[in-house]
Amino acid sequence: MVLRLNINDARFEDQFKALLSGKREVSEDVDQIVRDILERVRTEGDKAVLDYTARFDRLQAESMAELTVSAAEIDAALAKVPQATLDALQLAHDRIHAHHARQMPKDDRYTDPIGVELGSLWTAVEAVGIYVPGGTASYPSSVLMNAVPAKVAGVERIVMVVPSPDGVLNPLVLAAARIAGVTEIYRIGGAQAVAALAYGTQTIAPVAKIVGPGNAFVAAAKRRVFGTVGIDMIAGPSEVLILADSGNNADWLAADLLAQAEHDTAAQSILITDSEDLASQVEAAVEAQLKTLPREDVARASWQDYGAIILVDDLEAAMPLANRIAPEHLELAVADPEALLKKVRNAGAVFLGHYTPEAIxxxxxxSNHVLPTARSARFSSGLSVLEFVKRTSILKCNADNLRQLGPAAIALGESEGLSAHARSVSIRLNL
Amino acid sequence: MVLRLNINDARFEDQFKALLSGKREVSEDVDQIVRDILERVRTEGDKAVLDYTARFDRLQAESMAELTVSAAEIDAALAKVPQATLDALQLAHDRIHAHHARQMPKDDRYTDPIGVELGSLWTAVEAVGIYVPGGTASYPSSVLMNAVPAKVAGVERIVMVVPSPDGVLNPLVLAAARIAGVTEIYRIGGAQAVAALAYGTQTIAPVAKIVGPGNAFVAAAKRRVFGTVGIDMIAGPSEVLILADSGNNADWLAADLLAQAEHDTAAQSILITDSEDLASQVEAAVEAQLKTLPREDVARASWQDYGAIILVDDLEAAMPLANRIAPEHLELAVADPEALLKKVRNAGAVFLGHYTPEAIxxxxxxSNHVLPTARSARFSSGLSVLEFVKRTSILKCNADNLRQLGPAAIALGESEGLSAHARSVSIRLNL
Structure with missing residues (x-):
């Protein structure tokens, strides 16, 4: 039995609040260990990276050269990947590239009514590190989603780190890196890889920003190096919220709920519907499909522990619930999704209609699959080209402009007790 | 004597690296104290806020109502501010508003060549908290710089917190809040104010994002609540880099260097010039002006400890140095600033020519004065409207689109071992 709530229940608000505030992640306290790893890599460089890689990934290497993935190694990996999979990766790449190219912000240089020149100039971050997890969570699609926006932005150096525990590396990940235009690859991971990217070593030049998902050690390391370099969000377990009217195929919705649930036992799948019949059909379909799923254990745990079905009278009136949940993924599986879309305030990505399963x-x-989790769509966005560029403000006054604006600047500087600010203006005006 | 480097010196690269990596902030370890404050406010709400305000700000209040700034209180503050200062604030507001209005991103909804509908929709963050420091660093200009972009973005609730140690509140800060359209003001500060904004209390509804500068306690609290809410950057001490050719008035440049230095003993002012004569004139002018500066002690400490003059042969060839410094403020005090501007890669804001002192x-x-410090212009930007909006991705396939894209999605899902992902597509295609 999955949790079922009804908006007309007297206890609904309390139950919904509990659902919203429920913690799905056990935060491991690895901060002390991570601090030591960062400090050793910062001071010792390559040697520390080699030591930690031997210890944590059981991968002995004499030098960083051995941990550097060569072009020949990528060629060999590509030869192992079925052509159909390569074609699928290339299609994904091309579509991600086309979509993200539209996100590139434009420079804005203009002269205001009194003649002051202003502007915003955008430039790419010079070097970016992309963290790719090893093992089963080593997803080629994530390589594309992180590297392509950087490439579109114009980042010159895109450095991928991917641990290869016991020497095992997913050839698809190397294929995706080649397709996306990654410029350097090191088979290292964990906090030591984050440190190498942030501080640099004898072999690896430092980057300016680090993106990509990772385990608790990687997340803690990213938090700690933030400031020295930029980081992307710290991603939590994945989530989907489906809003569905009665005109749905219950099997399709069940498949969508399970596609989230199979990610992680801490993933969350929620269905909101105005049809009690559909709710029961979907619940039964989930149960039936679970039995045939290779990752049944993971998906079942997620669905039982964090899944929920919420019954409402009216889907449009239920939109405030969706906005409070602020889901990473929102499916609007209804006859008129555009009407509901108008009421979406907080969501990472919206999938409209019956033929847009989230997996697409x-x-x-x-569009990007790196999206805000854990209600952070209330204040943040999915990964985009904007995360790989930065804006420089431009200001240019002539003597006339300064005469016009100067007195106000002097007044404000003096009012804040900052006389040297005021003087830097008045001295130019002979005041 | 201020530090002087010469690019032709054999030791230059080492000296420059030392300048770049020099720490200017002593990081106070207040994390444990802050953790306790956050936890108490999270569980006890108003009561904890009242207790901490009594203890840290020496301000006894029976209820949060007493710590809520009323419209009448703002009216009274406005009446105390000289009209010229109010006019200056209004001018600043109007110019900040006009510039930031150009930053508002546009929704992008389009149909791709195969008929898939995609899009990016921008919505405002619903509620934002603005932290304003108390005491001498309580700057009305900062209120405008933080609140106006939020207002332009369309944020409905703009909640200002400003501590009033011993009950003292700067009337200019209230005036700026009124002009900027702040919707709620509480006279609270420190980690307890950050906690109240992030978690909410009986009186204060929680916000989704917190911006604004503060002391070590505020910075540590912001780092800790990050994830529950969004935060802006953690700002470090202010900096200016001036690139100057021989055609400069040394007194003007000295005034600009000191305008940075007077902020904070940890502020940094650097001059790069191709003229040894100018270097010496500026150094002498700084010395002369320091003696007449009300904040002489602060500015002198900053200049002596962190100031620097770097001699180069050719300013254009020296641009890589500027980009490595990645200054918060970059003044191009040269005859042809546009030529140098083309080579700027990393800078928060650039001020062009002889009549644009940074104080303008x-x-x-x-433009915004909240800018990336401590070399973070390599990967981040100044505060803008973009920090108060978020983007939702839109995807809409019809049955035909799904038939075209589905097989590639299925192939990638299977290749990643995510069968339920693949099934959510195949089930719709009767595969």
Missing amino acids: GDYVGG | GDYVGG
């Missing part, structure tokens, strides 16, 4: 967005839709 | 940008230029 994970791979080939073109 | 602090107050009335129109």
Whole structure:
């Protein structure tokens, strides 16, 4: 039995609040260990990276050269990947590239009514590190989603780090890196890889920003190096919220709920519907499909522990609930999704209608699958080209402009007790 | 004597690296104290806020109502501010508003060549908290710089917190809040104010994002609540880099260097010039002006400890140095600033020519004065409207689109071992 709530229940607000505030992640306290790793890599460089890689990934290497993935190694990996999979990766790449190219911000240089020149100039971050997890969570699609926006932005150096525990590296990840235009690859991971990217070593030049998902050690390391370099968000377990009217195929919705649930036992799948019949059909379909799923254990745990079905009278009136949940993924599986879309305030990505399962967005839709989790869509956005560029403000006054604006600047500087600020203006005006 | 480097010196690269990596901030370890404050406010709400305010700000209040700034209190504050200062604030507001209005991103909804509908929709963050320091660093200009972009973005609730140690509140800060359209003001500060904004209390509804500068306690609290809410950057001490050719008035440049230095003993002012004569003139002018500066002690400490003059042969060839410094403020005090501007890669804001002292940008230029410090212009930007909006991705396939894209999504899902992802597509295609 999955949690079922009804908006007309007297206890609903309390139950909904509990659902919203429920913690799905056990935060491991690895901060002390991570601090030591960062400090050793910062001071010792390559040697520390080699030591930690031997210890944590059981991968002995004499030098960083051995941990550097060569072009020949990528060629060999590509030869192992079935052509159909390569074609699928290329299609995904091309669609992601096309979509993200539209996000590139434009420079804005203008002269205001009194003649002051202002502007905003955008430049790419010079070097970016992309963290790719090893093992089963080593997803080629994530390589594309992180590297392509950087490439579109114009980042010159895109450095991928990917641990290869016991020497095992997913050839698809190397294929995706080649397709996306990654410029350097090191088979290292964990906090030591984050430190190498942030501080640099004898072999690895430092980057300016680090993106990509990772385990608790990687997340803690990213938090700690933030400031020395930029980081992307710290991603939590994945989530989907489906809003569905009675005109749905219950099997399709069940498949969508399970596609989230199979990610992680801490993933969350929620269905909001105005049809009690559909709710029961979907619940039964989930149960039936679970039994045939290779990752049944993971998906079942997620669905039982964090899944929920919420019954409402009216889907449009239920939109405030969706906005409070602020889901990473929102499916509007209704006859008129555009009407509901108008009421969406907080969501990472919205999938409209019956033929847009969320998995299309994970791979080939073109939009990014790195999206805000854990209600952070209230204040943040998915990964985009904007995360790989930065804006420089431009200001240019002539003597006339300064005469016009100067007295106000002097007044404010003096009012804040900053006389040297005021003087830097008055001295130019002979005041 | 201020530090002087010469690019032709054999030791230059080492000296420059030392200048770049020099720490200017002593990081106070207040994390444990802050953790306790956050936890108490989270669980006890108003009561904890009242207790901490009594203890840290020496301000006894029976209820949060007493700590809520009323419209009448703002009216009274406004009546105390000289009209010229109010006019200056209004001018600053209007220019900041006009500049930031150009930053508002546009929704992008389009249909791709195969008929898939995609898009990016921008919505405002619903509620934002603005932290304003108390005491001498309580700057009305900062209120404008933080609140106006939020207002332009369309944020409905703008909640200002400002501590009033011993009950003292700067009337200019209230005036700026009124002009900027702040919707709620509480006279609270420190980690307890950050906690109240992030978690909410009985009186204060929680916000989704917190911006604004503060002391070590505020910075540590912001780092800790990050994730529950969004935060802006953690700002470090202010900096200016001036690139100057021989055609400069040394007194003007000295005034600009000191305008930075007077902020904070940890502020940094650097001059790069191709003229040894100018270097010496500026150094002498700084010395002369220091003696007449009300904040002489602060500015002198900053200049002596962190100031520097770097001699180069050719300013254009020296641009890589400027980009490595990645200054918060960059003045191009040269005959042809546009030529140098083309080579700027990393800078928070650039001030062009001889008549654009940085202080104009602090107050009335129109661009934001909240800018990336401590070399973070390599990967981040100044505060803008973009920090108060978020983007939702839109994806809409019809049955035909799904038939075209589905097989690639299925192939990638299977290749990643995510069968339920693949099934959510195949089930719709009867595969």
